[in-house]
Amino acid sequence: xxxxxxxxxxxxxxxxxxxxxxxxxxxxxxxxxxxxxxxxxxxxxxxxxxxxxxxxxxxxxxxxxxxxxxxxxxxxxxxxxxxxxxxxxxxxxxxxxxxxxxxxxxxxxxxxxxxxxxxxxxxxxxxxxxxxxxxxxxxxxxxxxxxxxxxxxxxxxxxxxxxxxxxxxxxxxxxxxxxxxxxxxxxxxxxxxxxxxxxxxxxxxxxxxxxxxxxxxxxxxxxxxxxxxxxxxxxxxxxxxxxxxxxxxxxxxxxxxxxxxxxxxxxxxxxxxxxxxxxxxxxxxxxxxxxxxxxxxxxxxxxxxxxxxxxxxxxxxxxxxxxxxxxxxxxxxxxxxxxxxxxxxxxxxxxxxxxxxxxxxxxxxxxxxxxxxxxxxxxxxxxxxxxxxx
Amino acid sequence: xxxxxxxxxxxxxxxxxxxxxxxxxxxxxxxxxxxxxxxxxxxxxxxxxxxxxxxxxxxxxxxxxxxxxxxxxxxxxxxxxxxxxxxxxxxxxxxxxxxxxxxxxxxxxxxxxxxxxxxxxxxxxxxxxxxxxxxxxxxxxxxxxxxxxxxxxxxxxxxxxxxxxxxxxxxxxxxxxxxxxxxxxxxxxxxxxxxxxxxxxxxxxxxxxxxxxxxxxxxxxxxxxxxxxxxxxxxxxxxxxxxxxxxxxxxxxxxxxxxxxxxxxxxxxxxxx
Numbered sequence: 029x030x031x032x033x034x035x036x037x038x039x040x041x042x043x044x045x046x047x048x049x050x051x052x053x054x055x056x057x058x059x060x061x062x063x064x065x066x067x068x069x070x071x072x073x074x075x076x077x078x079x080x081x082x083x084x085x086x087x088x089x090x091x092x093x094x095x096x097x098x099x100x101x102x103x104x105x106x107x108x109x110x111x112x113x114x115x116x117x118x119x120x121x122x123x124x125x126x127x128x129x130x131x132x133x134x135x136x137x138x139x140x141x142x143x144x145x146x147x148x149x150x151x152x153x154x155x156x157x158x159x160x161x162x163x164x165x166x167x168x169x170x171x172x173x174x175x176x177x178x179x180x181x182x183x184x185x186x187x188x189x190x191x192x193x194x195x196x197x198x199x200x201x202x203x204x205x206x207x208x209x210x211x212x213x214x215x216x217x218x219x220x221x222x223x224x225x226x227x228x229x230x231x232x233x234x235x236x237x238x239x240x241x242x243x244x245x246x247x248x249x250x251x252x253x254x255x256x257x258x259x260x261x262x263x264x265x266x267x268x269x270x271x272x273x274x275x276x277x278x279x280x281x282x283x284x285x286x287x288x289x290x291x292x293x294x295x296x297x298x299x300x301x302x303x304x305x306x307x308x309x310x311x312x313x314x315x316x317x318x319x320x321x322x323x324x325x326x327x328x329x330x331x332x333x334x335x336x337x338x339x340x341x342x343x344x345x346x347x348x349x350x351x352x353x354x355x356x357x358x359x360x361x362x363x364x365x366x367x368x369x370x371x372x373x374x375x376x377x378x379x380x381x382x383x384x385x386x387x388x389x390x391x392x393x394x395x396x397x398x399x400x401x402x403x404x405x406x407x408x409x410x411x412x413x414x415x416x417x418x
Numbered sequence: 419x420x421x422x423x424x425x426x427x428x429x430x431x432x433x434x435x436x437x438x439x440x441x442x443x444x445x446x447x448x449x450x451x452x453x454x455x456x457x458x459x460x461x462x463x464x465x466x467x468x469x470x471x472x473x474x475x476x477x478x479x480x481x482x483x484x485x486x487x488x489x490x491x492x493x494x495x496x497x498x499x500x501x502x503x504x505x506x507x508x509x510x511x512x513x514x515x516x517x518x519x520x521x522x523x524x525x526x527x528x529x530x531x532x533x534x535x536x537x538x539x540x541x542x543x544x545x546x547x548x549x550x551x552x553x554x555x556x557x558x559x560x561x562x563x564x565x566x567x568x569x570x571x572x573x574x575x576x577x578x579x580x581x582x583x584x585x586x587x588x589x590x591x592x593x594x595x596x597x598x599x600x601x602x603x604x605x606x607x608x609x610x611x612x613x614x615x616x617x618x619x620x621x622x623x624x625x626x627x628x629x630x631x632x633x634x635x636x637x638x639x640x641x642x643x644x645x646x647x648x649x650x651x652x653x654x655x656x657x658x659x660x661x662x663x664x665x666x667x668x669x670x671x672x673x674x675x676x677x678x679x680x681x682x683x684x685x686x687x688x689x690x691x
Contacts, residue, residue, distance in 0.1 A: 084523075
């Protein structure tokens with residue numbers, strides 16, 4: 029056991045994985061990951077190249093350069109940094125480059141704010157990247173280690189971003205298990221890249237112009253990569269569990285088996301929600317929680333199986349997508365359930381923008397509201413905002 | 419009894435934003451004062467000034483000024499300024515930017531604003547590192563300096579912002595430091611009156627980050643002294659060779675000329691200046 033905050037946990041995982049290149053540009057608070065790595069490299073504890081670049085856009089572009097020449101690469105960013113990378117993110121996923129980045133999920137300006145919500149990652153949900161969210165430092169460490177194995181799988185070859193909540197996870201210490209270096213190396217077992225632009229024997233160009241004749245097919249190839257990752261994510265999570273006794277799937281269910289009402293959310297708030305479920309279970313309420321870990325690819329089939337028998341569910345989105353009926357998690361959950369004959373009623377909630385607290389009481393109220401609405405005849409659920417000044 | 423007097427520059431300050439956020443000993447407070455002194459001496463209409471800050475410590479300066487101001491995205495100050503100047507050429511636009519903001523993430527805008535001779539004043543506070551995020555290496559960090567991302571010294575060459583501005587086409591360029599307040603105020607005054615792209619680079623102390631990591635001192639005086647000892651005037655520098663000028667900051671005015679300013683598709687004629 030070691031006491032590490034989320035940032036240090038990610039840095040520790042990177043130290044063990046030893047990518048060929050680590051690219052750095054300061055963003056709060058993800059820079060602490062890169063500062064820790066810079067020190068590891070300078071002290072000879074890991075053997076990687078460390079590069080300080082001039083902007084987040086350059087950081088992602090450099091990652092593309094490294095990965096397309098066959099190297100393993102890592103960078104970390106947050107908020108505005110991820111937003112600035114937007115254009116390059118699409119290039120990385122379309123060129124099937126197995127880049128892994130750590131994202132400390134921080135809200136987007138304006139106004140400037142350094143606290144947690146999922147605006148940055150959610151704004152990139154269609155970028156073709158695999159998106160994994162972590163509840164705490166332990167999951168941050170475990171997810172980074174699994175991320176390289178998922179990204180580099182020859183059927184997947186898709187970049188992965190691993191999210192942790194800014195400040196609440198990134199800067200708070202927890203006791204976590206760190207595996208031995210040789211265990212990680214054995215688990216990772218780096219495979220050869222599918223292509224490298226530095227292959228002098230077989231010169232090639234990647235990413236050149238493609239007209240309407242083949243463009244669609246290219247995009248479908250890319251889509252196959254992320255579709256294939258469904259199986260790989262599951263297998264890697266199981267293998268990780270078999271080796272280190274911490275199992276991972278697309279999501280974690282908590283007291284969901286016999287539950288009538290459930291809450292769905294992602295990342296750090298799951299800790300609070302678990303406690304709220306415990307409290308309500310003590311009072312004999314049949315409530316449960318589903319914490320989504322993998323948002324892309326969205327595990328719609330598995331969600332159907334887990335959720336179809338509930339009376340109603342509340343989907344808690346930690347992002348505001350102005351002008352939509354509920355947040356992205358709500359919309360995707362609704363879409364997954366709609367075609368079922370028997371389906372629960374789904375309530376959209378928005379919470380925690382810019383680091384706004386969500387407490388046990390709030391989650392208990394959500395369950396109570398849901399129950400009351402269900403008992404008093406359904407009606408169409410309207411969006412509710414948690415802990416917002418009237 | 420001693421009568422209490424308020425600072426005559428206090429009228430330009432947004433009182434409700436105080437106390438300010440700068441670390442003790444930071445140069446940003448001094449530079450805020452220099453700017454207000456220059457504005458006061460020139461009796462400029464404060465209502466006709468727009469100040470812009472991007473992201474970083476320096477970018478916070480406009481928050482304390484009673485002007486209209488924009489503040490928000492790292493590196494985009496000059497792009498915003500271009501937009502403002504095209505729509506409201508009558509306004510004086512002053513940009514407060516850090517070294518990370520202006521020549522790292524916003525380097526491209528800097529080149530093109532200089533090239534166009536955009537009629538704005540840039541006050542560059544060069545504290546030799548990314549200070550807001552906790553002291554990381556920047557393109558202005560002196561060779562071999564220890565920062566949070568270069569634990570045993572940076573191995574990259576630095577950028578000479580003034581030379582860059584001159585070669586890109588800026589028409590007023592000077593470099594001073596917080597150790598030279600009189601000259602700095604004078605230079606800001608010239609820049610504010612200049613028609614065209616004016617840049618005043620002010621070398622400034624960051625005791626909290628650059629001081630502690632690179633110079634091994636958190637004492638603002640010592641950081642200031644380090645800047646002072648490394649500085650050399652332009653006239654003296656002209657007599658020295660490249661080897662002798664290694665690790666020196668050259669202070670002075672590098673260019674002061676007239677050139678048509680950018681006004682969208684129509685250019686001011688030189689006679690208009």
